[in-house]
Amino acid sequence: MVISMDLGPDSYDIVLERGVLRRAGETLDLNRKVMLVTDAGVPPAYADAIEAQCASCTRRAVAPGEARKSFAELEAILTEMLQAGFTRGDCVVALGGGMVGDLAGFAASCYMRGVDFYNLPTTVLSQVDSSIGGKTAVNLGDIKNIAGAFYQPKKVLIDADVLQTLPARQVSAGLAEALKSSLIRDAALFERFERGVSADDMEDVIAASLRIKKDVVEQDEKERGLRRILNFGHTIGHGIEAVTGLYHGECVALGMLAMCSDAVRGRLLPVLESLRLPTSVHADAERVYEAMLHDKKAVGGSLTVVRVETPGDCALEPVAPESLREKIAQVVK
Numbered sequence: 001m002v003i004s005m006d007l008g009p010d011s012y013d014i015v016l017e018r019g020v021l022r023r024a025g026e027t028l029d030l031n032r033k034v035m036l037v038t039d040a041g042v043p044p045a046y047a048d049a050i051e052a053q054c055a056s057c058t059r060r061a062v063a064p065g066e067a068r069k070s071f072a073e074l075e076a077i078l079t080e081m082l083q084a085g086f087t088r089g090d091c092v093v094a095l096g097g098g099m100v101g102d103l104a105g106f107a108a109s110c111y112m113r114g115v116d117f118y119n120l121p122t123t124v125l126s127q128v129d130s131s132i133g134g135k136t137a138v139n140l141g142d143i144k145n146i147a148g149a150f151y152q153p154k155k156v157l158i159d160a161d162v163l164q165t166l167p168a169r170q171v172s173a174g175l176a177e178a179l180k181s182s183l184i185r186d187a188a189l190f191e192r193f194e195r196g197v198s199a200d201d202m203e204d205v206i207a208a209s210l211r212i213k214k215d216v217v218e219q220d221e222k223e224r225g226l227r228r229i230l231n232f233g234h235t236i237g238h239g240i241e242a243v244t245g246l247y248h249g250e251c252v253a254l255g256m257l258a259m260c261s262d263a264v265r266g267r268l269l270p271v272l273e274s275l276r277l278p279t280s281v282h283a284d285a286e287r288v289y290e291a292m293l294h295d296k297k298a299v300g301g302s303l304t305v306v307r308v309e310t311p312g313d314c315a316l317e318p319v320a321p322e323s324l325r326e327k328i329a330q331v332v333k
């Protein structure tokens with residue numbers, strides 16, 4: 001299946017097909033220098049398969065973890081490209097989850113002011129969400145995604161087969177972003193989550209989530225308005241992420257729970273439980289509040305939050321940050 005992202009001159013195809021990584025060379029132009037960025041937690045066999053299809057490959061396996069989405073790693077990647085003689089006609093390939101995709105995408109946007117970027121996502125989160133839309137970034141200390149660029153990939157290849165090696169907790173965390181998409185835009189997808197999703201449903205869930213994101217990004221690529229709805233659950237979620245050791249998707253799940261109506265919360269709780277996602281976390285609520293304020297979306301004194309009153313329908317709402325203290329208290333105990 002091919003889903004096309006229509007962004008004028010920056011349009012690209014998202015190819016969703018089992019086994020597509022083994023045939024990547026048929027779809028991508030790998031007949032040049034390729035900077036292959038992966039992380040050490042991604043089974044190396046996947047990178048071996050890509051490397052075998054490249055004319056000239058420089059591989060960098062970053063240590064796993066959000067802390068490596070950093071300037072130090074960005075510099076290391078750019079330095080390797082320089083030392084290997086990469087030119088503007090060469091390319092960067094990300095093979096991993098959202099951490100690798102954001103980091104490698106930003107490197108591609110910077111090197112010689114931009115080289116081709118291909119994203120090959122290997123986690124549920126990156127397959128349902130982060131690999132499309134063109135947001136790339138690194139963190140600065142514990143402030144997430146504060147330095148980055150909108151830089152669209154030239155192509156995205158999604159191979160659901162690679163999810164077989166992904167730990168169950170990571171699968172659940174990734175499904176939180178698909179659940180987010182359903183709550184803001186697609187009641188039928190939310191009802192599917194209520195009925196229960198299994199591994200057999202994964203490709204359908206990925207495709208449905210990507211279509212929601214594609215539709216939003218096509219209308220507002222640079223997040224001037226509508227695209228902010230994709231941040232549902234993220235304002236409080238990023239605060240929780242900075243303070244706890246929970247995964248990004250787990251924090252988004254908690255953030256969503258705090259920002260929906262009582263009626264939606266009543267339906268969301270059993271879905272989160274069935275996916276083994278957290279419904280509360282033990283942490284210092286004041287520290288979460290402070291971390292949330294430090295997040296880039298809090299800059300300027302007022303915050304735009306996303307609220308979901310009924311599944312599939314959401315609204316953007318400017319709020320005073322202090323009003324979120326009681327929302328945080330609903331999930332941080």
Ligand SMILES: NC(=O)c1ccc[n+]([C@@H]2O[C@H](COP(=O)([O-])OP(=O)(O)OC[C@H]3O[C@@H](n4cnc5c(N)ncnc54)[C@H](O)[C@@H]3O)[C@@H](O)[C@H]2O)c1
Nearest residue numbers: 041042064097098099100122123125126130135162165166
């Ligand atoms: N750019 C965007 O639009 C966007 C959207 C949402 C989230 N994000 C970012 O995405 C990141 C989170 O991404 P993530 O949840 O994919 O986490 P991740 O990239 O940190 O990967 C999670 C773990 O899974 C391992 N892994 C990856 N693929 C595997 C596989 N196939 N088999 C076994 N292990 C595998 C990795 O080694 C890592 O330890 C955060 O940095 C977040 O800010 C970006």
